[in-house]
Structure formats: structure tokens, C-alpha cells
Amino acid sequence: xxxxxxxxxxxxxxxVAERLLSLGNGFHRHLVLVPTRESGRQLREYLxxxxxxxxIFAPQVIPADxxxxxxxxxxxxxxxxxxxxxxxxxxxxxxxxxxxxxPRTMPEDFSSMLEMAGxxxxxxxxxxxxGVSCIMAHHACAGRDERWKDMERLExxxxxxxxxxxxxxxxxxxxxxxxxxxxxxxxxxGNIILACTAEVPPPLRHALQHAERNGVPVQIWIHAPEExxxxxxxxxxxxPEEWSRRPIPIRDGQIRIAANPARLAEETCRIIARTAEGxxxxxxxxxxxxxMNVALDAALRQYGWGLHNPEGKPFAGSGVMDxxxxxxxxxxxxxxxxxVYSLARSSLLCASLGIKxxxxxxxxxDKIQQKFLPETEEYLLSRLKEAYPGAxxxxxxxxxxxxxxxxxxxxxxxxxxxxxxxxTIYGPETEAMEMFHSCLSGLMRLQQRSTAFSxxxxxxxxxxxCLQPLRxxxxxxxxxxLDSLGWMEVHFRPEKNLIxxxxxxxxxxxxxxxxxxxxxxxxxxxxxxxxxxxxxxDSFLLTALLHSREREGSLxxxxxxxxxxxxxxxxxxxxxxxxxxELPHRVERLFQEISDVPAPLPxxxxxxxxxxxxxWKTAExxxxxxxxxxxxxxxxxxxxxxxxxxxFLACPMRFWIRExxxxxxxxxxxxxxxxxxNELGTMLHDVLECFCREHAVLKDGMNAASFQxxxxxxLEQTFRKQYGPSxxxxxxxxxxxxxxxxxxxxxxHLQALQEGWSCIAFEHQVENWILGGFPMKFRIxxxxxxxxxxxxxxDYKTGAASSCEKKHLEPLGRPDALPLLSPALHPYTxxxxxxxxxxxxxxxxxxxxxVLWASETYGGHPxxxxxxxxxxxxxxxxxxxxxxHDTMPGYxxxxxxxxxxxxxxxxxxxxxxxxxxxAEELGWTPPSxxxxxxxxxxxxxxxxxxxxLRLTPPPAFLRCRP
Numbered sequence: 001x002x003x004x005x006x007x008x009x010x011x012x013x014x015x016v017a018e019r020l021l022s023l024g025n026g027f028h029r030h031l032v033l034v035p036t037r038e039s040g041r042q043l044r045e046y047l048x049x050x051x052x053x054x055x056i057f058a059p060q061v062i063p064a065d066x067x068x069x070x071x072x073x074x075x076x077x078x079x080x081x082x083x084x085x086x087x088x089x090x091x092x093x094x095x096x097x098x099x100x101x102x103p104r105t106m107p108e109d110f111s112s113m114l115e116m117a118g119x120x121x122x123x124x125x126x127x128x129x130x131g132v133s134c135i136m137a138h139h140a141c142a143g144r145d146e147r148w149k150d151m152e153r154l155e156x157x158x159x160x161x162x163x164x165x166x167x168x169x170x171x172x173x174x175x176x177x178x179x180x181x182x183x184x185x186x187x188x189x190g191n192i193i194l195a196c197t198a199e200v201p202p203p204l205r206h207a208l209q210h211a212e213r214n215g216v217p218v219q220i221w222i223h224a225p226e227e228x229x230x231x232x233x234x235x236x237x238x239x240p241e242e243w244s245r246r247p248i249p250i251r252d253g254q255i256r257i258a259a260n261p262a263r264l265a266e267e268t269c270r271i272i273a274r275t276a277e278g279x280x281x282x283x284x285x286x287x288x289x290x291x292m293n294v295a296l297d298a299a300l301r302q303y304g305w306g307l308h309n310p311e312g313k314p315f316a317g318s319g320v321m322d323x324x325x326x327x328x329x330x331x332x333x334x335x336x337x338x339x340v341y342s343l344a345r346s347s348l349l350c351a352s353l354g355i356k357x358x359x360x361x362x363x364x365x366d367k368i369q370q371k372f373l374p375e376t377e378e379y380l381l382s383r384l385k386e387a388y389p390g391a392x393x394x395x396x397x398x399x400x401x402x403x404x405x406x407x408x409x410x411x412x413x414x415x416x417x418x419x420x421x422x423x424t425i426y427g428p429e430t431e432a433m434e435m436f437h438s439c440l441s442g443l444m445r446l447q448q449r450s451t452a453f454s455x456x457x458x459x460x461x462x463x464x465x466c467l468q469p470l471r472x473x474x475x476x477x478x479x480x481x482l483d484s485l486g487w488m489e490v491h492f493r494p495e496k497n498l499i500x501x502x503x504x505x506x507x508x509x510x511x512x513x514x515x516x517x518x519x520x521x522x523x524x525x526x527x528x529x530x531x532x533x534x535x536x537x538d539s540f541l542l543t544a545l546l547h548s549r550e551r552e553g554s555l556x557x558x559x560x561x562x563x564x565x566x567x568x569x570x571x572x573x574x575x576x577x578x579x580x581x582e583l584p585h586r587v588e589r590l591f592q593e594i595s596d597v598p599a600p601l602p603x604x605x606x607x608x609x610x611x612x613x614x615x616w617k618t619a620e621x622x623x624x625x626x627x628x629x630x631x632x633x634x635x636x637x638x639x640x641x642x643x644x645x646x647x648f649l650a651c652p653m654r655f656w657i658r659e660x661x662x663x664x665x666x667x668x669x670x671x672x673x674x675x676x677x678n679e680l681g682t683m684l685h686d687v688l689e690c691f692c693r694e695h696a697v698l699k700d701g702m703n704a705a706s707f708q709x710x711x712x713x714x715l716e717q718t719f720r721k722q723y724g725p726s727x728x729x730x731x732x733x734x735x736x737x738x739x740x741x742x743x744x745x746x747x748x749h750l751q752a753l754q755e756g757w758s759c760i761a762f763e764h765q766v767e768n769w770i771l772g773g774f775p776m777k778f779r780i781x782x783x784x785x786x787x788x789x790x791x792x793x794x795d796y797k798t799g800a801a802s803s804c805e806k807k808h809l810e811p812l813g814r815p816d817a818l819p820l821l822s823p824a825l826h827p828y829t830x831x832x833x834x835x836x837x838x839x840x841x842x843x844x845x846x847x848x849x850x851v852l853w854a855s856e857t858y859g860g861h862p863x864x865x866x867x868x869x870x871x872x873x874x875x876x877x878x879x880x881x882x883x884x885h886d887t888m889p890g891y892x893x894x895x896x897x898x899x900x901x902x903x904x905x906x907x908x909x910x911x912x913x914x915x916x917x918x919a920e921e922l923g924w925t926p927p928s929x930x931x932x933x934x935x936x937x938x939x940x941x942x943x944x945x946x947x948x949l950r951l952t953p954p955p956a957f958l959r960c961r962p
Contacts, residue, residue: 001234002218002219003221003229004222005226005228013494016043017494029190030192031181032060033194034061034063034197037310043492059190065129076168077170079442080462080463084446084452084462085158085159085169086154087117089158092108094116118465129203176210177214182215182216196223198238198540221236223544239536248578250542252589254556255559256557259560259594261294265296265299269299272285281482291502305481309484323348328464334406340377340399349401352421360390361391367388373675373727375727412440423437487507496549496552498554500555508572509535626656633911634911645845648915649841649843651918680798683715687738694710695710707746711746741873744876758786759782763780764783769853772907793850793851794878812839817922820922822905827841842898842899865879
């Protein structure tokens with residue numbers, strides 16, 4: 001074998017390409033082995049770019065590790081078959097069969113056994129890639145580690161199992177050069193060129209030696225000058241004794257430190273922008289730590305540059321894998337409702353089954369889940385068929401697909417029957433489908449050969465385990481200007497300028513983590529990829545990168561002090577490989593204190609900008625502030641309600657912004673298992689209405705026990721009608737809580753009847769009642785009349801008990817600010833004993849509005865009350881507000897008159913679209929629930945800070961800007 005030194009005065013890709021072209025027109029006859037798949041793609045592209053003036057035939061270029069496996073036999077075991085062989089070899093009690101390998105009792109469930117089989121399979125593959133057998137490992141340990149004997153026996157059992165299926169174990173294949181390839185190279189006179197590959201494991205060495213013995217010359221090309229010949233072995237690999245401690249010629253000015261990945265990404269963009277100068281940047285981006293990818297991608301997009309990751313994305317994050325996870329859940333929890341939602345949300349499944357209205361189906365399922373919380377699939381389907389018959393056939397098709405997959409021993413075959421429909425709609429990412437098809441084929445053959453995997457749940461777990469580690473190459477998008485290159489990729493890039501990000505200890509050099517099977521001492525003895533060898537390799541690669549861009553171009557190392565999870569990061573020890581005199585200064589530079597710049601304001605974050613229309617501060621109504629918004633109370637004469645007034649009183653500005661944005665505070669809860677507070681209140685209202693209708697007046701024979709039985713029966717019927725015969729456990733707990741509350745209520749209701757009260761209206765709906773010239777509508781829970789003619793209006797409350805006055809009034813911190821909302825609004829004022837005035841403002845007007853209507857309808861002075869029904873039975877009872885009509889001592893007016901004037905003025909403000917002011921400006925307590933809270937940078941920031949921007953946008957209140 002001949003070694004050729006290419007010098008390192010230019011990048012490796014350029015040096016290899018120029019060397020190939022110098023071989024003359026016959027260079028296409030050679031086979032070129034490169035370090036990685038991406039290196040091969042880059043070499044082919046660069047060869048094409050530098051020979052555009054003449055047509056050339058490019059040589060065959062493949063990754064070096066694929067060379068021994070180019071012509072695998074058809075009878076080689078697939079991944080599922082090989083993993084199944086390991087599982088069967090382990091048996092049901094591996095701690096008894098292989099006591100030295102498993103000294104402790106192992107869990108015997110299938111998932112644990114599958115994980116162990118996968119770990120052993122990965123270990124055997126890693127050993128095979130390094131040309132190491134169990135016998136070699138045992139001898140290298142000098143007999144001190146007896147586990148290798150059991151491991152050898154276990155491997156033998158696995159091989160026997162595969163042989164019984166007439167399959168060949170890929171790890172047992174000899175490391176030889178592919179015969180057909182050797183014949184082709186001999187006929188054409190081609191050579192095998194191992195180009196700038198710093199790692200040559202034993203199987204590759206054996207295959208190259210086999211090729212040379214069969215008459216095919218092998219050349220070793222090394223990216224270094226001839227003077228460095230003594231620092232490389234015969235295969236071109238850096239010698240650890242030469243490179244592990246050699247100083248690396250990196251200057252302080254080439255190293256930059258950032259506080260976090262976001263700041264690192266910003267600095268990266270600035271360097272690229274300076275290098276690009278308006279054109280396509282001649283620069284390569286190395287991302288040694290994949291954790292930096294997210295921040296880099298986000299920052300580059302803001303410059304209009306896309307980021308392409310040649311390593312691809314994990315198959316585990318694909319839509320197919322998500323669907324398989326949901327299928328697993330559907331098989332394991334068959335008969336329950338929850339897996340149906342997950343399957344219906346898979347766009348791949350719905351498209352492959354020809355379901356057109358997936359969005360409508362999911363919306364129907366969501367509404368049923370939120371309202372009825374079905375536990376069983378049967379109850380879900382009955383509700384779906386009743387409420388949304390249009391979605392029922394689609395859900396039936398999904399369940400039929402699931403049932404086909406559940407047939408024993410047929411999962412592989414059924415998935416293979418479905419595969420063509422999936423591949424058709426999956427799109428252009430054919431590599432993912434090829435991987436999936438390969439594993440499906442192996443699973444189908446396995447189920448035909450063995451009944452041990454006939455269970456669909458078992459077979460599906462096996463399939464998912466095989467798909468989990470796979471990676472799928474991303475399609476290069478048109479806007480992708482830069483590649484996100486891993487550490488082993490950057491060495492083969494031709495660009496003159498290079499940025500290395502994330503050069504941290506643990507990533508470069510890789511390793512340093514102990515392995516229970518292959519510790520460092522054993523790796524050194526076997527001569528395989530130990531940490532010392534990786535450190536030598538990375539030391540050489542960084543040195544070569546520096547030299548290749550010393551005369552022309554640049555190399556910049558960007559480091560982040562923390563990871564994306566805010567964990568501290570340590571710079572690579574390679575960066576401290578400098579002369580001793582420079583070491584103190586280098587350490588000081590690498591570990592200097594860095595203060596992060598303040599976090600951006602909320603309107604500077606993400607892909608949106610909050611942009612009020614110009615001049616909104618002087619706008620007098622919502623129409624001027626939000627052009628195009630149609631005020632429903634003015635345009636359509638919409639009736640007002642106490643709940644609308646309450647939302648306006650919480651914060652007028654928030655009210656108008658939500659009205660203009662049509663924001664809905666109701667959130668979908670995917671993991672909802674019990675009733676929300678409002679739903680529990682609604683059910684209690686329904687039960688109380690039905691109960692009070694039947695027991696509105698006192699009759700002979702009424703007693704507490706009969707009342708309790710009656711109200712419990714009504715609850716039982718209402719609850720069963722809503723949630724079916726098999727409700728969730730959290731619902732049953734809530735039902736028990738309601739039973740306790742209603743039992744206390746029934747006793748108190750009997751006492752009220754005995755005291756002379758009777759119920760005259762239940763859930764009474766008031767429509768278009770005019771107050772101050774404005775229409776109002778509302779619903780009163782209950783109206784009672786006493787034998788002496790008194791009237792009271794009652795509102796049920798399921799929360800903690802509180803007085804009516806506290807629920808409606810709160811102290812006013814800044815009475816002087818109230819005219820900013822409206823000069824016609826006056827505080828509700830009380831003079832204290834010391835002569836000072838105490839000011840309050842209305843925060844709710846519900847009960848006063850009810851009393852105003854009742855006064856007009858029934859005459860007299862009706863009273864108002866809350867009927868509290870909290871979880872604590874001791875707090876259940878009526879809290880009356882009997883002083884609404886009275887001018888209390890020290891007050892300047894009665895509460896009802898004040899509430900009436902506030903109600904009329906607030907309706908006037910809403911009708912005119914006025915009141916563009918925040919609660920903070922008025923001195924009011926901001927609402928406890930704020931839909932805008934996620935836009936604030938800190939607790940100190942208010943909505944006023946958010947809106948107080950000096951911007952000149954187009955005339956739209958809100959818009960999204962990328």
C-alpha cells in the first residue's frame with residue numbers, strides 16, 4: 001500500500017479533487033473511499049464545479065465504512081429478525097442461563113427484555129465494526145472478566161437461532177472486499193483510494209488488504225505534508241503518541257465566547273454577513289454540538305438563510321413513528337376512548353385511508369371529549385353518532401384499520417398491505433419509506449417463521465425498537481444556504497472560511513464516558529477506538545483545519561458558556577493545547593466572565609410584532625384604534641349583560657383588545673379527566689333547577705330524608721345522562737362531592753320553605769330589558785317570594801363563600817384617575833369615623849342589576865343573595881345583601897343608586913367604543929387571569945409597557961411580521 005501526502009495548505013476536499021484530476025482522464029476508473037456520506041457528496045459536487053469547462057466521468061465515491069458491506073447477501077438477517085434472535089437467545093430467565101453476564105434477577109416483562117436485547121445487539125455491532133470478537137475481548141482481559149464467556153455463548157445461541165431460519169448474521173460476515181467490485185476494478189485497472197480518512201477500523205483494513213491480495217492496488221492519501229510522515233501509521237491514522245500532546249497553532253483572536261446559544265447564533269450571523277458581502281457566502285458552518293442547531297437555525301432564518309442538516313433527522317421524530325406509538329396505545333388500551341383521539345389526529349393515517357374531513361372529525365371528537373369525558377370507546381361512538389353523524393364513518397374507518405392490525409400473527413402483513421397507500425401520501429422523502437419497508441419486510445418474514453411474535457403488541461414493540469435509531473436524510477431546500485456540519489464533516493469542506501461552533505469538552509474530543517463492557521483499558525489493549533485515539537484524531541483534524549485556511553480564508557471558533565438547557569459547558573481541551581507561556585492567558589480568555597445582554601422586549605421576540613395603529617394613544621374610540629372593527633353593541637344593537645360589564649371593569653383596555661382580536665379564553669385541555677369549575681357549576685344548576693321545580697312550595701309529608709333522596713336521584717340521572725354508565729374515576733370523585741353539597745342544600749331548602757319562602761322562578765331568562773335606554777339580557781338562577789310578600793333574587797356560587805359586597809366592590813386607590821375612564825363615573829364613597837373618606841369602585845354589577853329588574857317587575861324593595869355551595873359543607877348557605885336600598889351611615893348614596901348610574905354609564909361607554917385605558921393607569925388591581933401574560937418579559941412589565949410603543953406601522957391594530 002502506498003501513502004501519498006497531499007499537504008495541508010488547502011482544504012482536504014480541494015486537495016483530493018485536484019489530485020484526482022491530475023491523474024488524467026482515466027481517474028473515473030478508481031474507487032474513492034471518504035470518511036462520511038456527506039464527504040462523498042461534497043467531493044462529487046466540487047469535482048463537478050471545478051471541471052465545468054469539460055465533461056468528465058466522476059469516479060465512484062462511497063463512505064469508507066460501507067466498503068466491506070457493499071454486496072450483502074439476500075439471506076442476511078434484517079434488523080427485526082436479528083433483534084428477535086437476541087430475544088429468543090436470552091430466554092425467559094437470562095439470569096439463570098447466563099449468570100456471569102446477569103448476576104442479578106432481571107425483570108421478565110417483554111419491554112425490559114427488548115431493551116436488554118437491543119443493548120446487547122448494539123454492543124455486538126460496535127464490536128463487529130472494530131473487528132473485535134468476544135473471544136478476543138476475553139483474552140484481552142487476561143481472564144479477569146468472566147462475562148465474555150457468557151456473552152460468547154449468548155452470541156452463539158443467537159447465531160444458531162438465525163441459522164434455523166436460514167439467515168446469516170451480519171456481524172459474523174468476513175471483512176472482505178466485494179467480489180464484483182474487485183472484478184470491475186481489475187478489468188478497468190482502477191485503484192482503491194482511501195482519501196483523508198483519519199479512522200480506519202480493523203474490518204476496513206482487512207477488506208483493503210483482501211483487495212490488494214486480489215490484485216487491486218490501494219492508495220492511502222493523507223491530508224498532511226510529507227514532513228509529518230512519521231506521525232501517521234501505514235493507514236494514514238494519526239499516531240496517539242505523536243498527536244495527543246502536540247500544541248495546536250490556534251490564536252487567541254480566532255476564539256470567541258458567547259453567553260448562551262442565542263448569543264452564539266447572533267455572532268455567527270454577523271460573521272457570515274461580513275463574509276458574504278451581498279452574495280452567497282463562501283463559508284462553512286461546523287456545529288460540533290448539535291444542541292446549538294436550534295438557536296442557529298432561528299437566527300439564520302432572520303437573515304433569510306436556511307440551514308440544512310446533512311446528518312438528517314431521527315426516524316423516531318417522524319409522523320410514521322408517532323402513528324406507531326398511537327397504534328401501540330390503541331392495541332394495549334383497546335375498548336377505551338382516549339386512543340381514538342390520537343389515531344384520528346394522525347394526518348398520515350387519515351390521508352392514507354382517504355378521509356377528507358380530518359379537521360372536522362377531530363373537532364367533533366374534541367367537543368365530545370370536553371363535554372362528556374367518555375371513558376369507553378362504545379360510549380364515545382354512541383355520542384359521536386348522535387351529535388356528529390357526519391364524522392362517524394371516518395372514525396369507523398380508523399377503528400377498522402386498528403382492528404386489522406390487531407389480528408394475531410398478521411401485523412407485518414397488514415402493515416405491508418397498508419404500506420403503498422402510506423408511501424403515496426408520505427411525499428418525496430423516499431428514504432424514510434425505504435427504511436420502513438425494509439423493517440416491515442423483516443417483521444413479516446419473522447412472523448411467518450416464528451409464533452413467538454404473533455402478538456400484535458409484541459411485534460409492534462419489536463418494529464418500533466428497530467426503527468428508533470434510524471436517521472433520515474433531509475431534502476435540501478431551495479433557500480438552504482448553509483449546511484449544519486458535524487465535527488467529522490467539516491474536514492472535507494472546500495470553503496475558504498470556516499466557523500466552528502460548540503467545540504466543547506465531551507463533543508471534541510468525543511468520549512470520556514465509561515463503558516461497562518468496553519472500558520478504556522480494554523479498548524487500548526484491543527487497539528480500537530479509545531479516548532486516547534479519538535483525542536489524537538481530533539487534534540490532527542483541528543490542526544489540519546487551521547493550516548488549510550492559514551494562507552487563504554479564516555477559521556473562527558465560537559463557544560457558548562451554557563447549553564440550551566442552561567447547563568454550563570467547558571471549552572475543549574484542544575483549545576488549551578498551546579505553549580506553556582501562553583497557557584495562563586488562554587485559560588483566562590476561555591473562562592472570562594461574560595455578562596449577557598438584557599432579554600429582548602416582548603414585542604421583539606418571536607415572529608410577531610404588536611403594532612398599534614399610529615396615533616392610537618389619542619384615539620377616542622375603538623374604531624379609531626382598530627380600523628375595521630365593528631362594535632356589536634353599536635352596529636347590531638347587541639344587548640348588554642352583567643358578565644360583559646364585569647369583563648370591562650376588570651380592565652377596559654384588555655377588554656377592547658380581546659374584542660378586536662376575538663381572543664377566546666376557553667382553552668382545549670387534551671388531558672382533561674374531570675369537570676371544569678364552570679361545568680361542575682352548570683351541572684349543579686341543572687340539578688337544583690329540577691329539584692326546586694318539584695319542591696317549590698311546602699307540602700304535607702315533606703321531610704329532610706325524602707328531600708335528600710330526591711336530589712340525589714336527580715343528580716344520578718343528570719350525571720349518567722352526561723357521562724354514561726362508566727365514567728372516569730375523577731368524575732366519580734366530583735360526583736361524590738356534589739352529593740355532599742346537595743344533601744346539605746336539601747335540608748336548608750326544607751328549612752326555607754318552613755320559614756315561609758317559596759320558589760316562583762327558576763333559571764329565569766330576561767331579554768331586552770331596557771335600562772337607561774340600553775337593552776340588557778341575563779339569567780337569574782332563582783327568585784323566591786316570602787309569605788309576607790318580600791322578594792329575593794338568588795345567584796348560586798360553587799366557590800368559596802364571600803359577602804355580596806366584597807364580590808361587587810373593591811377599594812379605589814386613585815379616585816382622581818376615575819375621570820380618565822369617564823367623568824360621569826363617581827366612586828362609591830363612605831366617610832369613616834375619623835372623618836376620612838373611603839372610596840370604592842364597582843368591579844361587578846350582577847346582583848344590583850338583578851334587583852333593579854326585580855324592583856321594576858315585582859315592585860317594592862327586593863333583596864339579593866348569594867347561595868354558596870362550596871366543597872366544604874360547613875360553608876354552604878345563603879349570604880344576603882339586604883342593604884342595597886338603604887343609605888348606610890357614612891355613605892353619600894345608596895349602593896343600588898350608585899350601581900345603577902355605573903351600569904348606565906358603562907353601557908354608554910361600550911356603545912360608543914370608548915374606555916381605551918388600562919387597569920394599571922386607573923390604579924385598579926390588574927386581573928388575576930391575564931391572556932397577555934405570556935407577552936410580558938417579567939412581573940414588573942405591564943400591559944401599558946407592552947402597548948406604549950413608539951412605532952409607525954401600517955394602519956392596522958395588530959399584524960404578524962416574519
